[in-house]
Amino acid sequence: MKLVVDENIEFAKEAFSLFGQTILLPGREITNEVLKDADILIVRSVTNVGEKLLNGTSVKFVGTATIGTDHIDLNYLNYRNIRFADAKGCNAFAVAEYFLTALMKVCSDEKISLQDKSIGIIGVGNVGSKVAKFSELLGLKILRNDPPLERKNPHEKFYSLDEALQCDIVTLHVPLTFKGYDKTFHLLNENNLMKIKDGAILINTSRGAVVDNKSLRKIVTGKNLHLIFDVWENEPDLDLSLLERVKIGTPHIAGYTLEGKVNGTIIIFDALNSFLGTDYQFDFTLPPVKNNILSYNKNIFDEQEFSNLLSEIYNIETDNDQMKKMLYFGREDRIKYFDTMRKYYPLRREFNNYIVKSDSQQLMKIFKGLRFKVN
Ligand SMILES: NC(=O)c1ccc[n+]([C@@H]2O[C@H](COP(=O)([O-])OP(=O)(O)OC[C@H]3O[C@@H](n4cnc5c(N)ncnc54)[C@H](O)[C@@H]3O)[C@@H](O)[C@H]2O)c1
């Protein structure tokens, strides 16, 4: 049995070698040639999997250790009777925690109070529903926009896209799709971007092409938008003039907690066992976090204090500083640098590994809701 696995998958060699000969490769270097006699292909989001890659190969199972599946031609896999598994939900908490850390950082830097503010959440699935829960804990007024979900739940309250765009904060959590009534390619475009409020915070952690980056770049300064962007059109060759204008820019790492990555491996490991009818076991237990006690020194919710606490776990400013270095490189180096930042991304652990100390019952309720251990 021959497996070809993206080298950036956590525990790739140790776990998948149990199944057979495992070749690790950078995701962008997985070719049709390499797959000629392979049985199993396990990728991340940077490998486009379709006819060009799989034609004439012996691949029978494709797994992606990611939530998004826009890099996979599912019709082709179906046509070739190739079994497919994705890792739905694996890094949903990681993205929600990124959202919160980035939002608090911008609010504290720009002296924006969250009191009486509204948030439009576009796409309320695994990630969006966690973002909604976090937003509720912060006391934000929530406008959920999700037409496919609305059709399934006609009695629940949803808002139109235009209404969601009118909020003080707008955040995107949709899959990237190119066809059909709900297609999300350029969901935000030259026709509706102008509807976003002046001074609003716009967050994209979904896929770059959900927002028409060129149209956004033209209006961002005039409308004084505060942009938090983790995903970009044409990654890794992104629009530098947009990068220049974002408050926080990161290289598609919102989902990159250790837990998020390992969950992805576990889901695909289990799917492969079930496809092959095997029962290989691997110990995916993660080490405990050292120095995991945090203190919050106020008795009220305070944007600055809260942001300081979150930055003890995840210093998003460092990610932004690293990313902005791209502005000074030539095109080829820039493209390589984007992948390098992702490959060597520092260790980030999720909130539920940390203990927060505070005397306020009200704050404890918020911290518990965010999955912190409280003391
Ligand atoms: N930046 C990152 O690191 C990162 C990490 C994980 C996921 N993602 C992206 O986030 C996306 C969402 O993840 P998820 O786990 O919440 O997916 P999900 O499938 O659980 O939820 C997506 C939701 O979007 C809704 N939707 C679809 N089309 C829509 C439209 N036109 N308008 C409004 N809503 C629409 C769906 O009905 C669904 O409820 C993924 O598809 C992936 O592309 C990015």
Ligand SMILES: O=C(O)[C@H](O)[C@H](O)COP(=O)(O)O
């Ligand atoms: O869809 C996802 O799960 C994320 O976008 C994922 O974290 C992207 O990371 P990559 O697969 O490119 O390493």
